[in-house]
Amino acid sequence: MYEFEYQKPKTLAAAADVLKKKKDAKLMAGGMTLIPTLKLRLAKLSHVVDLAGMKDLVGIKATKAGVTIGAMTTHGAVAASAAVKKAIPALAHLADGIGDPAVRNRGTIGGSISNNDPAADYPAGLVGLGATVVTTQRKIPADKFFLGMFETALKRGEIVKAVEFPIPKRAAYMKFPNPASRYAIVGVFVAETADGVRVAVTGAGGCVFRVPEMEAALAKKFAPESVVGVSIPTDGLNEDIHASAEYRAHLVTVMAKRAVAAAIGG
Amino acid sequence: MTDMSIGRAVKRTEDLRFITGKGHYLDDFSRPHQTYAAFVRSPHAHAEIKKINKTKALKVPGVVAVLTGDELAADKIGTLICGWVIKGKDGSPHKAPPHPALATKKVRYVGDHVAVVIGETLDAAKDGAEAVEVEYRTLPAAVDTASAHKPGQPQLHAEAPNNLCYDWEIGDRAKVDAAFSGAAHAVKLQFVNNRLVPNAIEPRAALADYDTGSGEFTLYTTSQNPHVARLVLSAFIGIAPEHKLRVIAPDVGGGFGSKIFIYAEETVALWAARKIGRPVKWTAERSESFVSDAHGRDHVTTAELATDKDGKFLAMRVNTVANLGAYLSTFASAVPTYLYATLLAGQYKTPLIYCDVQGVFTNTTPVDAYRGAGRPEATYVVERLVEEMAAKLKIAPDELRRRNFVQANEFPYTTPVIHQYDCGDFQRAQREALRVADVAGFAQRKADAKKRGKLRGLGYSSYIEACGIAPSAAVGSLGGGVGLWESATIRFNPTGNVSIHVGTHSHGQSHQTTFAQVVADRLGVPFESVEIVEGDTARTPFGMGTYGSRSAAVGLSAVSKAADKIVEKGKKIAGHLLEAAPQDIEFRDGKFRVMGTDKEVGIAQVAFAAYVPHNYPKDLEPGFEETAFYDPLNFSFPAGTHVAEVEIDPETGTTEIVNYSAVDDFGTIINPMIVEGQVHGGIVQGVGQALLEGAVYDADGQLASGSYMDYTMPRADNVPSFKVETIVVPSPLNPLGVKGCGEAGAIAAPAAVMNAVHDALRAVGVDKVEMPATPHRVWSAIRNAKKKAAK
């Protein structure tokens, strides 16, 4: 780790101020991504701005219309939340499949989506459910939030406050984990919502994406067999020592099929 | 027999301090005025070092020194050694090019040591290491095992043309060839035995201290064999005369072989400590461990088995190219030769075996012994061949094995590849394994799995290993540079409690418990009053350390022998106390008694008398302490049958191990709970090799699997609850009849799992999947088989 200054501001405004004034300042939420990066000396920061003190950012609120999860809410809290399990069990299941208990007890939804790792789970959940990201400056629909590999719509100094999830009719998330890291090699979130069917894929490409062909087929008939014949092109898919693009494309179809089956079954 | 005797599942007495954070691991040690070392490591697999510029690094605040290979050489510090010389087909010794602790002209693998920076703090050392400017001229790298010795490859060492360390053979090629040409059936397989990264939970570390007054060095290090480390560091590397070097290996968090070897880091730390006159501490970070701990396995093999018309084995022919990495590590040369090819008979009466091995240098991390060391590779060869032969002949694989087993009444049995098996009952172990694994119910389970869309397969591994390493004369005759005996001192204190000083070293094997059980049992002293002292050259007799499942078979034999001496001495003292002749004294349950009388004296009283020898006869020496050295008569030969049952999801290629059963013969069992734990751990490592783990280098020699993001360690949910049983055929060759259990799981499991995977996949036309059989590989194999069938 290189030396940096640690700050723990009391308000979001104060935090945003540091981010704007100091070029090499970064927010820290759970630190599950940030701290390893620092320890490996992959980043050299002037300031680490810890959000840990901000109680307003922690918590889950459920209404008839939807569930709002504060940015500093941990994966563990989402996984264990009775409200989330009741309203959107698929989301609780997704959170429960992130990393290991230690990671789930520190890592946060705000940190996860702001980081936008191409193999992270939450991006599929947000896009699959048509969620909205609430920041210190505006509201951003999930479809417009995740822009590319480790890239989001967040501007400098903009901080995620919460995520608003509408409640779907039914939904499920199926993840095929990387055997080593257990991030998603492919994760598919399928939801039947008030605005139609959404199929969001993480892990397969550089950034979460939707599969319109599957959505159309499922809109006609919400059944596993509807997606079996739909295969996605391999162009632009990730390739690494764990999975070829071809395998990933295949897994998208398999995981989508299983997600639909789970959504119907559960 | 008490609850603490031999054979009882005594709880591990070391666990309380380990699990409450009170163990003393290397990084827990510090010395006054200590400094920290950070290594500058090569980012290239192969490059010339044109220039090393220290200027910027020396200006970094807190940097104490920047030292390079030229200075090391100028101080006449020798290069790292390989302690076993292999003679090739033409009788010439293997090529052992210089292995400097800090590279001088060239770097030969990613992670190779270029310079060391000593800092007041670890951060200062790391900042300094980043500031060292090294100018490289990169060279093409030889990375691939199979082709490294073929013409036209980049050359690593001038001393080893074509990157060939040796071309070695065992067996009579002509006879084997003749047997093949006359055979009714033959199978031929080609496969890779995948390279593994050891991944002990505690990374390697060294803390070197030089006493400028006495001229004595103390090295705290994560070693499985501190005396061997001292010997090599003094006699060969030339750090200090042996009596001026003390090596301490405190609690060590796992080794699996990787902490046998004498590495660059501890060598450099010692040298640097003297140079700067302050203690130097180095602790590997996990990413350093990945590139600098000696790796394991990495073979490319072609293997053939010939049988007569009834499936009786006639001959085996094997060629292996073994990747030794960039330099020869401490015992690297022996692993793919004498620890490997000598096990190719397995449990079978194959009359003719030929194997040749090309040991090759590549631009990769050095490869050396890793849990099982050669024997998992041999078992994989034998058991994959047997399974494929059974499929070809349409004979049940267990039946084909039975037709060829060495029978219980045929011991001692001499194989065509050197070893003489002392005892065993392979058929009984197999029979029990079939029962434990409920093989009879497999067909039904397979049918049920099919209904769920899963492919179910069953695989056997009837392994044998040579451990209890090893009779010194045998080792010497095969090129080994050391003896492999073991030592023990039993020291009674005047108050009757006992310290046992041994040359072995526990880094997960629970010597504190099992050794105390043996001593309590043999000498009738309370278990709680026995202390095991290990891991410090100043406190223990010279010993060879712990690896090759030798601590029980060899180390406890030394303890047992020392106990015999204690009893002999005790009889003399007791005779004196009881006014009887020593030969009239018998010893049982901790008491010396005049035979046929009730006159007796306890061993604690005897100890007291030995240390307070008022009115002691002239010819009796005071003191109650005995030392024994034990050189084994032979290797020991644990063996057994493991049965793995897998289910494969053909849609994703995921393999799940649904059942795993093991029946092992480890000879006498001292603590069944600890044995079970060793078997469990071994199986998990074997499962890791079969399904999960694999060190992957890209074509440029970069380690693509250099962290846990990409290197798959087995986790609890990768394995089922194991069913583990033992049969006991005591070894007639050592006092306790023990054979060793540390490696069996890792030796047996890869073949068992992969045989099950192949069994499952045969149904869909797949004939080969390499280890690790990852979902991607299995899925690809299924898809390719389908494509082929469609043509």
Ligand SMILES: Cc1cc2nc3c(=O)[nH]c(=O)nc-3n(C[C@H](O)[C@H](O)[C@H](O)COP(=O)(O)OP(=O)(O)OC[C@H]3O[C@@H](n4cnc5c(N)ncnc54)[C@H](O)[C@@H]3O)c2cc1C
């Ligand atoms: C061993 C391990 C396994 C993991 N496995 C998985 C997995 O299976 N699936 C998965 O999805 N993830 C996985 N993760 C990542 C984990 O989910 C992290 O929690 C997550 O990536 C980052 O969350 P964090 O709260 O720790 O954020 P931090 O590490 O603190 O921050 C991450 C980034 O987000 C920024 N940031 C944080 N909060 C905000 C905010 N409110 N507004 C704007 N920017 C912000 C930070 O500046 C930083 O750049 C794993 C991590 C580890 C260490």
